[in-house]
Amino acid sequence: xxxxxxxxxEGLEELxxxxxxxxxxxxxxxxxxxxxxxxxxGFDATQARRVVLRExxxxxxxxxxxxxxVVLVVLIGLxxxxxxxxxxxxxxxxxxxxxxxxxPGELAPKAEQDAxxxxxxxxxxxxxxxxxxxxxxxxxxxxxxYRLLGFTADAxxxxxxxxxxxxxxxxxxxxxxxxxxxxRGPVVALEVGEYTVDVPGGAHRIxxxxxADGIVNIEAELSDGSIKRTPVEHxxxxxxxxxxxxxxxxxxxxxxxxxxxxxFVAPAEVGQTESSAGVGGPTRTERVSGVGxxxxxxxxxxxxxxxxxxxxxxxxxxxxxxxxxxxxxxxALSTEPIAIVVGTVEPTLLGVIGxxxxxxxxxxxxxTAGVPGGGGCSPLDDGFRAGTPLVFSSSMxxxxxxxxxLIGLVDDDVASVRIxxxxxxxLSLGLTHNMFAVQLGRASFPIRVVAHDVQGRVVxxxxxxxxx
Amino acid sequence: xxxxxxxGRQVDRADLGxxxxxxxxxxxxxxxxxxxxxxxxxxxxxxxxEAFARAVRGRASFRGDCPLEAWLWRIVVNVARETARAPRWxxxxxxxxxxxxxxxxxxxxxxxxxxxxxxxxxxxxxxRLVLFLRYYADLExxxxxxxxxxxxxxxGATLNRAHASLRDVLGGASVS
Numbered sequence: 001x002x003x004x005x006x007x008x009x010e011g012l013e014e015l016x017x018x019x020x021x022x023x024x025x026x027x028x029x030x031x032x033x034x035x036x037x038x039x040x041x042g043f044d045a046t047q048a049r050r051v052v053l054r055e056x057x058x059x060x061x062x063x064x065x066x067x068x069x070v071v072l073v074v075l076i077g078l079x080x081x082x083x084x085x086x087x088x089x090x091x092x093x094x095x096x097x098x099x100x101x102x103x104p105g106e107l108a109p110k111a112e113q114d115a116x117x118x119x120x121x122x123x124x125x126x127x128x129x130x131x132x133x134x135x136x137x138x139x140x141x142x143x144x145x146y147r148l149l150g151f152t153a154d155a156x157x158x159x160x161x162x163x164x165x166x167x168x169x170x171x172x173x174x175x176x177x178x179x180x181x182x183x184r185g186p187v188v189a190l191e192v193g194e195y196t197v198d199v200p201g202g203a204h205r206i207x208x209x210x211x212a213d214g215i216v217n218i219e220a221e222l223s224d225g226s227i228k229r230t231p232v233e234h235x236x237x238x239x240x241x242x243x244x245x246x247x248x249x250x251x252x253x254x255x256x257x258x259x260x261x262x263x264f265v266a267p268a269e270v271g272q273t274e275s276s277a278g279v280g281g282p283t284r285t286e287r288v289s290g291v292g293x294x295x296x297x298x299x300x301x302x303x304x305x306x307x308x309x310x311x312x313x314x315x316x317x318x319x320x321x322x323x324x325x326x327x328x329x330x331x332a333l334s335t336e337p338i339a340i341v342v343g344t345v346e347p348t349l350l351g352v353i354g355x356x357x358x359x360x361x362x363x364x365x366x367x368t369a370g371v372p373g374g375g376g377c378s379p380l381d382d383g384f385r386a387g388t389p390l391v392f393s394s395s396m397x398x399x400x401x402x403x404x405x406l407i408g409l410v411d412d413d414v415a416s417v418r419i420x421x422x423x424x425x426x427l428s429l430g431l432t433h434n435m436f437a438v439q440l441g442r443a444s445f446p447i448r449v450v451a452h453d454v455q456g457r458v459v460x461x462x463x464x465x466x467x468x
Numbered sequence: 469x470x471x472x473x474x475x476g477r478q479v480d481r482a483d484l485g486x487x488x489x490x491x492x493x494x495x496x497x498x499x500x501x502x503x504x505x506x507x508x509x510x511x512x513x514x515x516x517x518e519a520f521a522r523a524v525r526g527r528a529s530f531r532g533d534c535p536l537e538a539w540l541w542r543i544v545v546n547v548a549r550e551t552a553r554a555p556r557w558x559x560x561x562x563x564x565x566x567x568x569x570x571x572x573x574x575x576x577x578x579x580x581x582x583x584x585x586x587x588x589x590x591x592x593x594x595x596r597l598v599l600f601l602r603y604y605a606d607l608e609x610x611x612x613x614x615x616x617x618x619x620x621x622x623x624g625a626t627l628n629r630a631h632a633s634l635r636d637v638l639g640g641a642s643v644s
Contacts, residue, residue, distance in 0.1 A: 029488050029491065029492070035517060100528065100529040101530065101543075155550050156526065
């Protein structure tokens with residue numbers, strides 16, 4: 001070791017200090033094992049069964065008989081919980097073993113890797129340069145080759161698919177989903193027939209997505225009543241139909257014939273699912289909010305992070321950004337890592353023509369492709385009018401037409417934000433520097449967005465049909 | 469990428485016993501590196517637990533083409549980076565803030581250490597990671613290259629740049 005190394009080591013050793021971490025013995029390995037078994041709902045059925053069985057074995061004598069009876073009831077209860085509460089389907093068909101760590105399949109050709117890097121390199125919120133694409137699925141229809149390239153991101157927590165179409169002059173599409181989202185259902189469709197390519201002999205409509213271990217086929221029922229099947233390869237499916245063949249239903253099939261309906265929103269349904277039936281949550285406010293300000297933005301406090309140096313600044317089409325910050329709201333449930341850029345914009349001639357006066361408060365979502373989307377602008381001094389302490393916008397920024405991204409701002413009067421979905425769920429969203437974000441399957445819409453003040457009173461409630 | 473073994477032994481299967489052995493023998497080093505990435509002792513310990521839980525869950529994906537330890541280090545580093553939840557430019561700022569705010573007894577108030585700490589925190593993420601893996605985890609260049617998925621030469625060059633940045637703080641006049 002050189003003198004320089006010794007000095008560095010010495011300096012860094014002194015930095016390591018008495019956190020106790022360095023010398024602490026490793027905590028119980030059982031904790032690691034227990035964590036590894038926890039499902040997304042946090043219920044560890046295996047561990048619970050083990051505890052109950054221990055009780056069962058330990059029960060002796062007359063008192064023990066009573067205990068054994070109680071334990072028997074608990075065991076039956078646990079069995080029922082396993083079967084119904086944690087859906088049995090979920091317990092069996094929620095694994096994506098081949099995707100753990102890295103995407104499965106053969107390495108994609110160098111040309112594809114290079115093409116991805118070129119596109120990825122242009123984005124300020126890009127995937128890591130070390131991202132490697134694997135060929136997970138392919139098919140050929142009418143002489144046109146379609147290939148799905150897969151990769152993982154966020155330490156294997158996000159699974160992404162990039163569609164490459166050969167022999168057709170078409171852009172390439174990609175979509176991602178979090179592992180957590182995938183584990184909710186055995187089949188998750190990321191694209192359902194909305195993406196079409198013009199090919200010789202007529203256009204093709206493309207659907208693709210993920211299927212859990214054990215799902216071997218995807219069956220598509222088409223609008224003309226015919227059935228089309230496509231095999232699952234490396235936990236993915238790729239279905240090509242003719243443009244005129246719309247999907248009426250999608251079903252995942254196991255080798256033993258068990259079938260799972262796949263929820264999706266077909267293009268034809270857009271705008272037709274705005275009934276509020278089934279959407280929970282309060283429909284009336286309990287107090288009129290009158291704060292109307294976000295203090296840190298008024299004072300231009302540098303919360304969050306700076307906008308990446310060299311990256312093109314968003315202008316929102318109205319003027320020049322004078323101050324920008326990037327905030328990352330906490331990931332919750334199916335939320336992808338999301339960056340929201342917020343800042344002040346001074347309208348230029350274009351903005352003035354649009355009758356904008358004074359400094360504007362603007363916000364937008366910036367996804368991993370570096371494309372600002374959603375969001376909007378309003379006068380800084382009048383952005384949150386009385387009774388409207390929350391603004392939000394929705395867009396489809398993951399690349400998947402089946403997933404919608406909501407981002408929003410709340411004024412300083414709001415302490416929490418909740419979302420009630422059409423499928424009966426209630427999500428509590430974390431706030432970071434007055435911002436929130438969530439991604440939802442479009443089949444969950446319409447939704448109700450609700451804001452509460454610090455005392456839990458409803459200060460905002462609004463039904464949202466989705467981007468449609 | 470062709471992988472070399474950390475200790476000459478090649479493990480071709482990530483069985484639970486092998487993962488547990490690495491966990492027990494390297495726990496302190498995992499925690500120290502994790503601490504320097506996330507900047508908070510309790511989060512650092514949590515990162516290590518979570519990383520190993522993921523390793524246990526995903527052990528089927530380990531195909532033995534890299535040393536098991538490199539695979540585990542990669543997961544720990546990735547979970548720590550994910551926990552810090554920020555791209556490079558944000559990460560630097562967050563860490564500086566976390567470290568600068570630490571008037572806690574965990575950080576010795578020695579002036580030189582303070583300077584080292586500030587400088588280290590302001591290094592680009594890759595330089596910091598290479599430094600931590602080199603000096604806190606005591607890993608060779610080859611191993612660091614495997615964990616960070618970069619070339620061995622890049623490890624050396626990155627370390628040199630980090631050294632150069634820290635030279636003044638460490639009394640670099642006498643450093644060859």
